[in-house]
Amino acid sequence: MTTIERIPKEEIPKEPPPVYAHTTAGADWDVPLKGSLKESRCGVGAGATLLSRFDRILPPHKRYLGRSRRTFLIILAVVFVCILALIIGLAVGLSHKSKTRNLPLPTGAQTYTGDLTYYGTGLGACGIDSTDNDPIVAISHFVFDAAQKGSDPNANPLCGRKIRAQRNDNGVMKSIDLTVVDRCTGCQPDDLDVSPAMFAELADPALGRVKVTWAWL
Numbered sequence: 661m662t663t664i665e666r667i668p669k670e671e672i673p674k675e676p677p678p679v680y681a682h683t684t685a686g687a688d689w690d691v692p693l694k695g696s697l698k699e700s701r702c703g704v705g706a707g708a709t710l711l712s713r714f715d716r717i718l719p720p721h722k723r724y725l726g727r728s729r730r731t732f733l734i735i736l737a738v739v740f741v742c743i744l745a746l747i748i749g750l751a752v753g754l755s756h757k758s759k760t761r762n763l764p765l766p767t768g769a770q771t772y773t774g775d776l777t778y779y780g781t782g783l784g785a786c787g788i789d790s791t792d793n794d795p796i797v798a799i800s801h802f803v804f805d806a807a808q809k810g811s812d813p814n815a816n817p818l819c820g821r822k823i824r825a826q827r828n829d830n831g832v833m834k835s836i837d838l839t840v841v842d843r844c845t846g847c848q849p850d851d852l853d854v855s856p857a858m859f860a861e862l863a864d865p866a867l868g869r870v871k872v873t874w875a876w877l
Contacts, residue, residue, distance in 0.1 A: 763806050763849050766821060766876035774850030776825065776872035778859035784842030786819035790855065797823055798842035798853040805843075813843065822877035825852060827862040827870065836861050837877065 718724070724732035764772040779798065781790040790796045799818065807818045818840050826835045836858055844853040852872060856865060863870045 763803050764876075765803060765807060766818070769875065771873055771875045772850045773871060773873050774848060774852060776827070776859065776862065776870050777847075777851070777853050777868065778856045778865070779844075779853050781842075781855050785813045786816060786841045787814035788819070788841040790841055792855050793857040794841075794855055795836060795838050795858055796841045796855050797825070797838035797858070798844040798847070799823075799840055800847035800849045800851055801843050801845045802847075802849045823852070823874050824877055825854070825858075825862065825872050825874040827872050829863060834862050 718729055718733075720729050722729070725735075727735070764770070781792050781794065781796065783789045784796070784798065785804065788796075804813075804816060804818060808816050813819075821840045823838045823840065824835060825838060826833060828834075838852075838854060838858060842853075844851065847853055852874060859865055862872065
């Protein structure tokens, strides 16, 4: 009778079971992860901690002002946006006021002192065609633009306004009344640019540029 020798079985090392993650890419089965479950959670650990803290501050099951947490947060966001828009609007308004506060606009009886120059007349920003002998004036673009309403410069409220310009010419006080018909791009806020004939009424044209005192009428 033949004796059959029993060969001992080798123990197969046990491997840890694979970790599976559910995918949402259209498959109905799970795909094993490469790393351990602990490693797979490291990317979301910080987010989970923040969410946990947020839930402790505003528990999701409670109601706030009679509304759910989600509705309450939406209301808070809307209020915040409205307040932010109001602050920005006020800042823009204050900035605009600060820019126009010191401009020589016709808001009172103030007098201003600036440079007086003359230019070759013609069709001005107010849509009026003038000659070199007309009693007209071009005011600074700073002042003209600050008063502008709408996009049509012909409708600027300063067009047609009267200005009285005065100058002491060697002890003789000279004065002329001028009508605003144009916008001077090279003038500072207090400067006036007049027709050649009007400059000659106040100073020697050879001077080209002199000081003048003026006020709105």
